[in-house]
Amino acid sequence: MARIDPAPNAPQGPVIERRSGITLWRQIEQSIEADIVGGRAVSGSRLPTEAELACRFGVNRHTVRRAMEELERRGLVRIEQGRGSFVAEDVIDYRIGPRTRFSEVIARNNRAPSGRILSIAEVQASDAAAAALKLRRGRRLWCVERLGLADGVPVAYALHHFPRARFPGLAEALARGGTLTRALAACGLADYARATTRVTARLPTPREAEHLRQPRNRAVMVCENVNVDQDRVPVEYCVVLYPAGRVQLVFEF
Incomplete structure (x- = not known):
């Protein structure tokens, strides 16, 4: 032969x-x-x-x-x-529960978590953000564009929205470095919890695909999350994209 x-x-x-x-x-x-x-x-x-x-x-x-x-x-x-x-990478079990923190979730998968703030901007609340945060449409929000990585590989692309009136110093706190959780703590929010998560799927935009380092013809999972403070007042509306080939969502109750 x-x-x-x-x-x-x-x-x-x-x-x-x-x-x-x-x-x-x-x-x-x-x-x-x-x-x-x-x-x-x-x-x-x-x-x-x-x-x-x-x-x-x-x-x-x-x-x-x-x-x-x-x-x-x-x-x-x-x-x-x-x-x-x-x-193909080993798929990450991204566990979503009452208290979901990116760094903790990634570390439980024996990966090294890291994050990168891509931009911080002051924006007007969209219909979706206003409804989630129980604000009037057009109110001013902070929009934090962030990339989450595991062992240096992008696994989450997120747009975090926070009421500017409640967190006026958030941009400065994030500029000093550290995680979103620490920045919110510096602004007076000691803890927060997940209230709702809505999951859909679609193809990414060119910008999203570039940040996630994946082709545009590969689907992403889209999570719309609302986090609340201890009094159940909404403090964050977040849209997170996860590459379907690298992450699977696990819901814990």
């Missing part, structure tokens, strides 16, 4: 055999799967291009593409238009 050895610098996995009774694309699929399962291709890492894999296995790119499509269907890899193919 003819044997196709991988290139010297390629991950070492099973070689493919012609005339073995197993299609070439299936053997390529099994070889790449072995690299992933064996830890030679780590979670989140970029895989070789179709051209590189075709050279490695001595086949045409259509054969490689068929193998990659099957690996994506099985959830072992994710293919991003214009960026390449990546080993």
Whole structure:
């Protein structure tokens, strides 16, 4: 049987055999799967291009593409238009309960949480925000655009809305660094709890897809959250986008 050895610098996995009774694309699929399962291709890492894999296995790119499509269907890899193919990350269990804090949720998944404030702006309350916060439409709000990461990978893109009249120093508190929870504590809100969460799904906008580092044709889960203080007064209306391939929502009661 003819044997196709991988290139010297390629991950070492099973070689493919012609005339073995197993299609070439299936053997390529099994070889790449072995690299992933064996830890030679780590979670989140970029895989070789179709051209590189075709050279490695001595086949045409259509054969490689068929193998990659099957690996994506099985959830072992994710293919991003214009960026390449990546080993699929372990899905994060994002637990939503009465007290949901991003850093705590990510840490419970044995990941390193981090956040990045993208912008802080003063805006007029939209219909949705006004209804959620029980304010008149057009009232002034702080809108905090934030990206949440786990091990440096984006897992949440959020727009947080807070009543400006209640938290006049929020922008300054956030500018000093730290988490949203600490900034709110500095503004007099010691604790808050989740009142409602509404979940839908859609395709991301170009801006959202760019921040989440995912293709526009891959769905995101959209959570509209309302948080309240100890007197059940709404203090935050938040819209959070989670990439469906990296996060699954778990509701705890």
